[in-house]
Amino acid sequence: MTTTRRSALQLLGATSVAATAGLAVQAAGSRPAAAHTGSPxxxxxxxxxxxxxxDLLIADMAARDVFSGCVLITYRGRTVLSRSHGMADKARSVPNGPDTLFGLMSIAKLFTAVAVAQLAQRGLLRYYDTVGQHLDGFAAEVADRVTIHHLLTHTSGLGDPFGDPGFWEAARTWTSVQQAMDGVGGFVRRQTLAFPPGAGSGYSNSGYHVLGEIVARVSGQEYHDYVREHIFRAAGMGSADFYTPPRLRDDRRIAHGYYRPEGSADRIENLGEQIFLPGAYATCAQLERFAHALWEEKLLNPAYTRLTLSPKVPMLPPPGPVALTVFTGYGPGATLAGDRWSYGHSGGASNGGVGELVFYPDSGYVTVILSNYEMESIRGIPGLTRKLIVEQG
Structure with missing residues (x-):
């Protein structure tokens, strides 16, 4: 993924934020996307x-320049609500629209998790395999004790390379995908565990980088190529891809990230802060297709689909208008609200970019929220969406 200094600890793991309510009016410039055939x-x-x-909440937030991005809600594959607000590229006056590609940040961990499950389904790895069975260069405490299960559930004790001394100085010298992957891997291999594997829980970008390396080693394909072929293409995700800074600047389909520096009233573009580490980008509709492909067992067989989605480790729930019971799964978070199970992931960067994908297999809903503003830009939208779905009964 494309990362920046300011994205540091929360780069790949923003949580859903509580809903806020208020009077609103339809914002000028809102562009509904074409619906699927039929009606909800x-x-x-x-x-x-x-x-x-x-819809009124989103429009009001867009009118106040709080939210910039796209929202898509579908029910049984048919569009319920599709809205696009704000600008993908302010300098070139390119608006956000249904075909705009947004940075996915931590949502991309879902692709890594599905890739691992596909390889496990083929018998090429096992969830209790240790890191050392597949990769070299790790200290014994990691190589011999951290398992794929630990990595998937954030219970490995590994942390985050972006805060390691010297990371950003080294990252600015990377000029190829392989150099970036190797560079991150070098920092991860020098980390010590914050706790014994399985004895605690701590969100770990390092852990998912290690999983990406395992996917590459076991499959014999470069990680990004594997995901392109076996997930993006298999799910019918079209232009979804991994993009590096040169393409971010040149491709008009891609939303640039914007944020307000501390003490400033104006937002600035974050492209000047990017490093050469490929980031996953997709449209709302492409993520919706991925959700259906996953729960409809098009990416995994029934047994491994259930294994990937089922609850594993309890987590503290985020605040919001609905009482939640939250677990990590093997990649997706599993959330129980009332008697409704949902699955998904969120992600965000402090310097512009936040998103959330949530799907409800039992009732048929998929909700996708993608923004190219700060993490706070979607505050209230996920919580209200969940509340309206859960209260439907």
Whole structure:
């Protein structure tokens, strides 16, 4: 993924934020996307439909320049609400739209997790395999004790390379994908464990980098190539891809990230802070296709789909208008609200970019929120969306 200094600890793991309510009006410049053929069921709450409570909240936030991005809600594969607000590229006056590609940040961990599950399904690895069974160069405490299960569930004790001394100085010298992958791997291999594997829980970007290396070693393909072929292409995700800074600057389909530096009233573009580490980019519709491909067992067989989604380790729930019971799965988070299970992941960078993918296999909903503003730019949207879905009963 494309990373920056300011994205540091929360680069790949923003949590959903609590819902906020308020009076709102339809913002000028909102561009509904074309719906799927057919119409949503009448069971869909009015609050989720165009002109409803959620639509008004998003429009108000966009009108106040709080939110810039796209939101897509589908029910049983049919569009309930699709909205695009703000600018993908302010300098060139390119608006956000249904075909805009947004940085996915930590949502991309879902692709790594599915890749691991595919290889496990083929018998090429096992969840209790240790790091040392597949990779070289790690200290014994990691090589012999950290398993793929630990890496997937953030219980390995590994941390985050972006805060390691010298990381950013080294990162600015990387000029190829392989150099960046090797460079990150070098910093991860020098880390010590914060706790014995399985004895605690700590969100770990390092752990998922190690999983990416394992995917490459076991599959015989470069990690990004494996995901392109076996996930993006298999799920019908079209232009979803991994992009590096040169393409971020030149491709008009890609939303640039914007943030307000401390003490400034104006947002600036973050491209000047990017390093050469490929980031996953997709549209809302492409993530919706991925969600359906995963739960409809098009990427994994039924047994490994259930294994990937099922709850593993309990987590503290985020604040919000709905009481939640939250677990890590093997990649996706598993959340119980009332009697509704949902699955997904979120991600964010402090210098512009935040998103969330949530899907409800039992009831057929998928919700995708992608923004090219700060993490706070979607505050209230995920919580209200979940509340309206769960209260439907």
């Amino acid at each position: 069921s009448r069971r869909v709450p009015e609050g989720l439909r165009p002109g409803g409570e959620l």
